[in-house]
Amino acid sequence: MTSLVEEFQYGLDAPICLTWELTYACNLSCVHCLSSSGRRDPGELSTAECRALIDEFERMQVFYVNIGGGEPTVRPDFWELVDHATARHVGVKFSTNGVAITDEAARRLAASDYVDVQISLDGATEGVNDRVRGRGSYATAVRAMERLAAAGFAGFKISVVVTRDNAGQLDAFAAIADRYGAQLRLTRLRPSGRGADVWDELHPTAAQQRALYDWLLAHGERVLTGDSFFHLAGYGQSLPGLNLCGAGRVVCLIDPVGDVYACPFAIHDAFLAGNVLRDGGFARVWRSSELFAELRAPQSGGACTACSAYDACRGGCMAAKFFTGLPLSGPDPECVRGHGSTALATVPAGSAPRPSQDHSHRRGPVRVTISRRRPADRAGFESPLAGLPPSPPPPLRPASRASAMAPDKASVSNGRHVAG
């Protein structure tokens, strides 16, 4: 029997993990925003167009969509669209900073099997979180979590992007999740969108990556990862979930104007498959785009094929390579064997591709303390963290090894972690 990884390489009739960013508008200006959100785009899909897209999801049997943004709840029709999706048996999991989670909204969400909520939190403490997400964002997230817990919403998600600053807080995040009856979700910091500006300073160190891997092996059954750490499989044992780049195969992104990209971390013309309005609908783009056909064809591992870890990590994350200026057929910038850092040293300053669009706030509520990287930073003249108090990463907990995951031999795989 072929493995699921092999089957998934050739794509599915519909994505498993479809991210739909409803708007580029956001009340925050997180320094690592992968969609460079802030301001609404005038071409964003209308309510009627969104409803028609949901109807198409139902016809394609898309089980659920991950709705994000921007901050999706700032769209005036957000709740109407959630209701329309659930009426069409399309589940919704939406990511929010918590700004619109009132007591009433929490009660309403708790009552539905078809809606799941993911609260973004990038620090287990206010200082660490607000440095990345902006002043007041920790308090907003905590208030939303309190309201969801009080409304009896069991198992909502707390979604954390693992950074150099919070990699030592994994146990503290798990404790927060326990306190609110929530489930912890850890995902990888990508150099996408504004994330490219802070990636050098915020991506976990090699030692933190190793400790994260050990922590995930020990706690992986309880923690979701969106399968985003498959590059860590190069350490040896695979983490739960799909150890494969799902871009265009099981994953894709629909952005607020209806553009379909291979994955949420690849908002760039190089990964643009088509548009749901101009190219005959989402199903047509998913099934017939040339870009997706290429991504589903057998890939060359390039320089990586000579490495003994290649079968495990499959060369890592396409978007991470692309936005750090590395060739797609080479190692991931965070390759656990160190090949990525060697390759990064050869990338000329300023040569990495920039995102194709930027909806960042031009001015106004930018409440962040990490400055945007200026070109000089690449050359090491000035650190974007300059002026901040030094904050060495707290000591990581001793690595504990997990018992081996049972290899999947049955005819059924329970994919709780797949694209979770």
Add this chain to the structure above:
Amino acid sequence: MSTKDAPFDLDGAWRLDERVSIRPERFGALLYHFGTRRLSFLRSPVLLEVVRGLAEQPSARAACVRAGVRGAELPRYRAALAALAASRMLVRRSP
């Protein structure tokens, strides 16, 4: 998840949980449970036929026979059905 030791009553009457949606794929099918928010994969078209037949057949064993599962293959299908029951994709029904 270990599946091979899970008990499963092949002679009982079963059906898919009503909150489970099935999407056929080339390799078999994807299942999604809206209550538990879990995905499962049916990794053969025959297993998909078994699962689809559960509600109409008097027993899971009958659904297997109907889908063409032969005796020697039965333990493997029993294990697969046990895994689906353990993740609440399948529920018992009155015969």
